[in-house]
Amino acid sequence: MEMDSLIEENFRVLAPQKKALGKLGLKTVRDLLFYFPARYENFSERKNIVDLQEGDKTTVYGKIVEAKTQRTRTKRMSLSQIIVGDLTGTINAVWFNQPYIANILKIGDKVALTGKIASNKSGLYIANPTFEKVDSYADLSGGSALLAVYPEARGITSRWLRFNIQKILPSVSRTNLQDPIPERILKKYHLPDLYSSLIYIHTPQNPGDAEAARKRFAFEEIFFIQLTRLKERQERDKKHSFAVKITKKEMDDFLKIFPFELTAAQKKSINHILGDFGKKTPMSRLLEGDVGSGKTAVAVAAVYAAVKSGYQAAYMAPTEILARQHFQSFIEYFSQLRLTTKIGLITSSECRKYPSKVAFERDKGDGSTHISKSQLLKWVENGEIPILIGTHSLIQKSVKFPAEDGKGLALAIIDEQHRFGTKQRASLAREKSERIPHLLSMTATPIPRTLALTIYGDLDLSLLDEMPAGRRKIITAVVPPEQRGRAYEQIRAEIKNGRQAFVICPRIEEPDPDKLGALNVKSVKEEAKRLQTEIFPEFEVGILHGKLKPAEKEEVLDDFRGNKIQILAATSVVEVGVNIPNTTMIVIEGAERFGLAQLHQLRGRVMRSSRQPYCFIFTDSDSQKTKQRLAALEKARSGFELAEYDLKFRGAGELSGAKQWGISDMGMEALKNLKMVEAARLESQKILKQDPELEKHPLVLKRLSSQKSKIHFE
Numbered sequence: 001m002e003m004d005s006l007i008e009e010n011f012r013v014l015a016p017q018k019k020a021l022g023k024l025g026l027k028t029v030r031d032l033l034f035y036f037p038a039r040y041e042n043f044s045e046r047k048n049i050v051d052l053q054e055g056d057k058t059t060v061y062g063k064i065v066e067a068k069t070q071r072t073r074t075k076r077m078s079l080s081q082i083i084v085g086d087l088t089g090t091i092n093a094v095w096f097n098q099p100y101i102a103n104i105l106k107i108g109d110k111v112a113l114t115g116k117i118a119s120n121k122s123g124l125y126i127a128n129p130t131f132e133k134v135d136s137y138a139d140l141s142g143g144s145a146l147l148a149v150y151p152e153a154r155g156i157t158s159r160w161l162r163f164n165i166q167k168i169l170p171s172v173s174r175t176n177l178q179d180p181i182p183e184r185i186l187k188k189y190h191l192p193d194l195y196s197s198l199i200y201i202h203t204p205q206n207p208g209d210a211e212a213a214r215k216r217f218a219f220e221e222i223f224f225i226q227l228t229r230l231k232e233r234q235e236r237d238k239k240h241s242f243a244v245k246i247t248k249k250e251m252d253d254f255l256k257i258f259p260f261e262l263t264a265a266q267k268k269s270i271n272h273i274l275g276d277f278g279k280k281t282p283m284s285r286l287l288e289g290d291v292g293s294g295k296t297a298v299a300v301a302a303v304y305a306a307v308k309s310g311y312q313a314a315y316m317a318p319t320e321i322l323a324r325q326h327f328q329s330f331i332e333y334f335s336q337l338r339l340t341t342k343i344g345l346i347t348s349s350e351c352r353k354y355p356s357k358v359a360f361e362r363d364k365g366d367g368s369t370h371i372s373k374s375q376l377l378k379w380v381e382n383g384e385i386p387i388l389i390g391t392h393s394l395i396q397k398s399v400k401f402p403a404e405d406g407k408g409l410a411l412a413i414i415d416e417q418h419r420f421g422t423k424q425r426a427s428l429a430r431e432k433s434e435r436i437p438h439l440l441s442m443t444a445t446p447i448p449r450t451l452a453l454t455i456y457g458d459l460d461l462s463l464l465d466e467m468p469a470g471r472r473k474i475i476t477a478v479v480p481p482e483q484r485g486r487a488y489e490q491i492r493a494e495i496k497n498g499r500q501a502f503v504i505c506p507r508i509e510e511p512d513p514d515k516l517g518a519l520n521v522k523s524v525k526e527e528a529k530r531l532q533t534e535i536f537p538e539f540e541v542g543i544l545h546g547k548l549k550p551a552e553k554e555e556v557l558d559d560f561r562g563n564k565i566q567i568l569a570a571t572s573v574v575e576v577g578v579n580i581p582n583t584t585m586i587v588i589e590g591a592e593r594f595g596l597a598q599l600h601q602l603r604g605r606v607m608r609s610s611r612q613p614y615c616f617i618f619t620d621s622d623s624q625k626t627k628q629r630l631a632a633l634e635k636a637r638s639g640f641e642l643a644e645y646d647l648k649f650r651g652a653g654e655l656s657g658a659k660q661w662g663i664s665d666m667g668m669e670a671l672k673n674l675k676m677v678e679a680a681r682l683e684s685q686k687i688l689k690q691d692p693e694l695e696k697h698p699l700v701l702k703r704l705s706s707q708k709s710k711i712h713f714e
């Protein structure tokens with residue numbers, strides 16, 4: 001069988017199956033061969049019919065001793081029924097409205113039925129089982145002792161997949177499927193080669209086979225992601241960057257503008273950055289720190305160094321709210337310098353410049369003024385505006401920086417970098433040019449160490465592992481419904497003391513009541529109304545969500561900042577970066593709808609001052625899993641602790657939308673294994689060191705380029 005031929009050229013594929021295959025991303029024979037089982041059913045644990053119990057999910061093997069199809073009198077449904085027997089007993093199997101069953105299953109046939117055992121007056125039965133005619137039980141699995149169970153899609157069954165994949169296996173050989181992992185590495189880590197692994201994963205003789213194969217494929221995935229990242233870094237390191245120079249004294253003087261003493265972690269990170277600036281190659285650094293750890297101050301220092309050296313800096317944030325907030329912080333800090341530094345803001349809804357020349361033009365309290373986009377871009381292109389802050393608008397083609405020596409964009413900063421794709425990052429960092437800016441990526445997403453090693457393998461890491469002095473530990477409480485009133489009283493008391501609160505709801509509006517599953521989820525609009533009229537009539541309740549116009553958002557935030565609004569009902573748009581230190585309480589409704597990392601980010605919104613912060617969590621879910629997760633949130637001290645927890649109990653796939661990183665569920669499993677991840681890293685570093693262009697590793701190179709065209713890490 002030709003590995004690159006289409007599935008339908010080799011197998012009978014009906015229209016709904018074709019659609020399902022498309023959905024699973026399976027086109028070629030090779031794709032099918034690399035579609036792996038989700039689990040296995042163990043024959044040796046198979047029960048005899050006499051031992052079956054209600055609730056068992058199992059496969060029953062036996063011979064058909066009776067078969068009939070009839071119409072039910074009352075409901076006009078067809079009912080197909082067979083009785084299957086083995087040496088120990090018999091059991092009924094029934095199918096509703098599948099009359100064709102009678103044409104397929106006949107008395108005397110040997111069958112395997114898979115389904116759930118139920119019971120009624122006349123005893124145990126299996127309802128609507130999937131079935132397979134087989135001569136012997138072992139036939140099912142192609143002679144394997146374990147029966148592979150594949151992830152299904154509507155229109156395609158695990159049985160179909162197993163049946164056809166087993167037809168491919170005989171045409172697999174070590175010559176038509178070459179192993180991209182060098183043999184030396186396989187030997188070193190006792191991993192089976194590609195050929196054996198494929199046989200093992202589809203038709204294992206014992207659980208150990210299957211596990212060895214999964215380990216190998218997981219290693220392969222992590223290894224090639226890391227190799228891709230390291231190769232990207234290698235390419236970056238070939239480029240020249242800008243000589244950003246600043247003396248220690250100049251920097252120390254600048255740092256005095258902050259109304260606080262920097263933490264040791266912030267100082268260390270600034271030193272890392274200055275160290276990078278001193279090299280010829282561009283900086284590639286990730287600044288990772290929990291929400292509220294003070295990443296902005298580090299960024300401000302880096303920007304100062306670039307600007308002081310005569311260059312420009314660009315600072316990209318994922319939302320307009322954040323971009324504007326950063327714009328204001330930069331104005332606040334840079335306005336204290338003796339010489340005013342010009343600062344620009346670019347978003348899709350407006351452009352601004354600080355300072356405005358004429359007083360009456362100052363339409364905002366911050367001393368900035370609205371200007372046209374073309375005017376702003378002109379000033380950026382001739383170098384007159386050294387600091388440019390913005391959203392995605394920053395990476396439009398029309399945004400240009402001067403190209404002469406001694407000028408230009410020397411520093412690109414990306415805030416909340418996980419919200420951007422690799423392409424956007426590359427675009428801001430001008431990766432295609434000859435001379436590229438230093439790159440500082442920032443993130444508060446707490447991710448496990450193994451995931452960081454893998455997806456950020458191309459970045460040097462600075463950690464803000466220390467909170468500014470005087471911060472209080474947040475009190476997080478999962479509030480049972482009967483204590484809602486008490487929680488509100490506590491909030492009332494805090495607000496009377498001058499504090500403010502966020503109330504986060506999972507959706508903006510009341511759902512269409514006809515839509516299933518949408519009920520019972522609180523909406524910003526309804527909840528705000530309820531809070532205003534029924535709970536907190538004495539306070540002002542405001543609304544913030546993604547559907548408001550930028551100007552409306554800004555007005556609400558200004559009112560909130562000025563404490564004209566005491567309670568802000570919002571969707572998770574406040575998740576990223578919003579900084580309003582007087583807000584010390586956050587209420588989260590429908591908490592089961594948010595991931596742990598996201599919940600942690602949300603509560604980070606109120607950990608920004610020296611006052612005691614509170615997080616009140618409500619959930620309607622009774623599920624044990626939700627309860628455990630929320631209990632972890634109550635206890636955890638840091639985002640990293642939570643991330644490790646999530647990885648252990650839920651799989652990294654659910655962390656911070658990990659699918660965006662293009663890692664499969666199996667790869668995510670591998671991330672639970674620090675040793676494996678470190679081994680993959682070590683080996684990929686070694687290969688690139690010995691053979692930078694991979695000339696001696698053609699299979700590795702081939703695999704890397706095919707991977708590049710498939711995964712974009714977005």
Ligand code: ADP
Binds near residue numbers: 261263289296297
């Ligand atoms: P994040 O890391 O989440 O981006 P920010 O940079 O927004 O955090 O900082 C959060 C708050 O902490 C801001 O109000 C900032 O002014 C303040 N802050 C930052 N560094 C310090 C420090 N060393 N001491 C006290 N407050 C600080």
Ligand code: MG
Binds near residue numbers: 295
């Ligand atoms: Mg921030």
